């Protein structure tokens with residue numbers, strides 16, 4: 002086991018692509034760190050530089066305190082799980098798992114024993130003599146995990162190991178990998194584009210965009226204290242609602258106005274932040290869907306902060322109800338929000354005439370009576386509003 | 399469309415339907431009859447061959463000519479030379495071309511196609527354009543009538559071809575596997591020997607059969623580089639030049655037999671691209 | 680490059696990156712370089728250098744000191760045999776090429792159709808590939824000579840036809856090979872065609888298999904006849920395959936050697952046999968052989984360039 006440190010690590014491809022830009026990241030011994038970000042953000046490149054598969058343009062990578070920049074992968078004592086598993090097609094499952102040990106000249110009996118132990122751990126002991134092509138996707142994934150585990154390496158590197166599995170299996174393997182990590186305690190760097198995977202598995206999550214690290218923190222703190230619009234929009238599902246707004250003073254205190262709506266800002270919230278400086282200027286207001294609620298279902302009502310909305314659609318999921326409603330204020334179209342969306346419609350929207358309307362999502366208690374097509378009143382937890390500087394995208398706090 | 403034709407039915411339908419089986423049988427005959435001839439003539443007694451109307455069937459087959467060439471022994475030299483040259487050519491072609499083909503397959507796309515096209519262009523030159531110089535030099539180096547000289551010459555035609563086929567084979571092996579092997583602790587050479595080449599084994603086997611075939615059949619370089627120790631194709635030519643018809647047919651049959659077998663086993667690998675390089679008219 | 684420039688480039692400045700990069704690149708890829716070197720060296724020493732050398736020989740005077748001289752070229756073009764050889768090469772090539780294309784297309788269409796025992800027929804159709812070229816030459820001798828089996832077959836056929844009352848055909852035994860002229864060249868072309876028909880067929884078959892059934896269904900719904908479908912759909916879609924077949928086959932057809940040697944010998948020379956005859960004993964004339972082989976290469980190049988330019992280029996833009 003070992004700690005891993007990336008210091009100003011940069012990778013520039015010969016074609017000029019700056020895939021990873023000055024990445025600083027320390028991963029403690031035994032820690033499970035997830036690199037997350039949209040596709041093309043440089044996660045794989047970063048991981049492959051740790052593995053030694055990608056050249057490091059500048060900066061240093063240390064494993065267990067030792068600079069490994071010039072070491073080939075085999076001298077770095079790391080194991081890797083690939084997205085499409087990269088199992089050797091001409092070897093049996095047992096040979097796949099034992100290959101690294103065989104290269105290290107570990108005695109045959111030891112190899113057999115370690116392969117058997119790992120296979121039992123993963124529940125694949127019945128397939129040891131099969132070839133990879135005779136296995137299902139889930140079984141292959143386990144073999145790939147097994148190949149890494151058998152090595153007892155200083156660290157595991159995993160590049161989207163679950164992305165080729167169907168949704169149900171993915172959830173199951175998620176818990177299994179987390180369980181394995183708890184049991185083995187091996188330092189793990191895990192790459193995924195799926196923020197749900199990231200927050201459910203990680204000790205700490207590192208959010209990347211365009212090769213640049215946005216924020217590293219525990220999942221809870223990322224959720225509670227995103228540093229910018231990008232992280233705020235990326236972490237959390239459904240995503241945070243964002244809308245251009247204005248903070249002004251009224252007789253009753255400070256309020257934030259967007260479209261025809263208005264929310265009172267608690268005095269504490271105002272004093273504790275730099276929000277004062279943005280008074281009467283434009284800001285971007287962020288409200289998590291979780292912070293709306295049906296006012297009739299809040300046990301102890303406090304100061305009223307109600308929005309009158311017309312519900313356009315409601316989805317009843319049993320444990321909660323998601324409703325969608327339109328707000329008469331334009332959608333936020335900055336680079337941050339566009340990076341979040343992989344589909345082209347956002348860019349199209351940005352290019353066309355701005356519409357003075359955006360859709361909000363709210364996550365309500367399933368007992369709510371709010372239904373699609375009807376008017377509803379929603380309470381907002383004003384202590385949990387987020388404000389962002391529209392020019393920099395950084396949080397105002 | 400002003401057509402009297404109803405979809406799916408037209409004037410061509412009837413004649414096609416009638417003629418189709420006839421045509422299939424005729425084309426089978428066109429293919430098979432010449433091959434039949436070689437084997438038939440090789441067992442024909444002399445009397446059956448002459449006149450304006452030689453018999454199409456042998457009524458009293460004789461193994462005299464087979465016995466002759468087997469016993470006289472002038473078959474064994476050429477047979478052995480052809481076998482040895484074809485086998486060494488194949489072996490060397492793989493040893494030289496396979497590692498290079500692997501590297502070429504890992505080049506960036508543009509460069510890769512450049513190299514492959516370069517290799518194929520060498521095959522557009524007539525063998526004579528290369529052979530005149532090669533034979534002159536080999537004569538000076540004492541390589542005429544040696545196995546080594548002929549192997550070297552046969553490699554000229556085989557290498558670009560086998561390298562080209564193998565580049566295609568290596569391209570299908572995912573790079574992930576090499577990376578996995580490196581992470582598992584294999585050196586570059588170890589990765590090649592334990593992962594890449596084993597996975598390419600099928601392609602290498604097929605490609606080497608093609609090379610073997612090419613060398614076994616090759617006539618032109620053999621003729622330029624031989625004065626007395628014939629290969630089988632040269633022996634056939636000699637029989638054509640001065641032997642009897644049956645002698646000619648018998649040697650031709652010896653040369654042809656192993657190849658019919660090889661082609662039979664190779665048939666599912668007979669892709670147009672591979673063929674164009676492997677078999678020449 | 681001057682010494683000071685070199686030193687400047689050696690310094691680790693931004694400009695120096697590619698140069699410094701090369702040393703590192705080389706150290707990192709030593710193994711790869713070692714793996715390609717044998718092939719590259721082989722192709723250089725035994726293909727590229729000999730080609731250049733043959734070119735040099737073709738320009739060398741017999742006297743030795745008159746390089747470069749076009750003397751070899753002027754003397755071969757003055758030779759009637761050589762000009763005949765060129766003419767014959769072109770005739771045989773074009774003849775066998777066109778027969779191969781037409782027959783190859785018919786056979787490919789046949790094998791593409793579904794019928795009883797198609798697998799067997801396909802295997803049989805490949806047999807000529809397994810027959811060594813020199814053997815197919817021997818076979819054609821058996822077939823086409825005066826007491827050859829083609830005559831036997833013709834007699835059988837004529838006898839069969841004459842069984843029909845009122846028909847009375849006469850057939851004279853023919854000698855095809857030693858006749859000289861068109862008949863001999865035709866024999867060579869037929870021999871070449873028989874040998875390589877499977878290649879052409881396989882290329883076309885691959886092309887036919889690449890055409891989706893939908894296209895045909897759409898066309899027959901539109902009321903196209905079989906012939907129209909073939910002319911309007913199959914043929915245009917096969918153009919890349921036809922181009923491939925023509926180029927690959929043309930290269931080989933112009934170089935034809937064994938078959939011409941066996942079947943036409945000295946009666947009707949082609950460039951291959953002309954070159955071989957000059958180079959080998961008793962003539963032993965590498966100069967003539969070298970210059971003729973360069974001419975042969977030139978003809979191949981001209982054909983390919985012209986084909987790509989005029990035929991393939993035009994049908995693509997059409």
Ligand SMILES: Nc1ncnc2c1ncn2[C@@H]1O[C@H](COP(=O)(O)OP(=O)(O)O)[C@@H](O)[C@H]1O
Nearest residue numbers: 014016018020039040041042043044045046047
């Ligand atoms: N070999 C390469 N050459 C050039 N650009 C590359 C190469 N590999 C990746 N890139 C580019 O680098 C960026 C980051 O890629 P990657 O690390 O694979 O992203 P991710 O894994 O986050 O999806 C992308 O823009 C990608 O196109």
Ligand SMILES: [Mg+2]
Nearest residue numbers: 044045046161
């Ligand atoms: Mg990736």
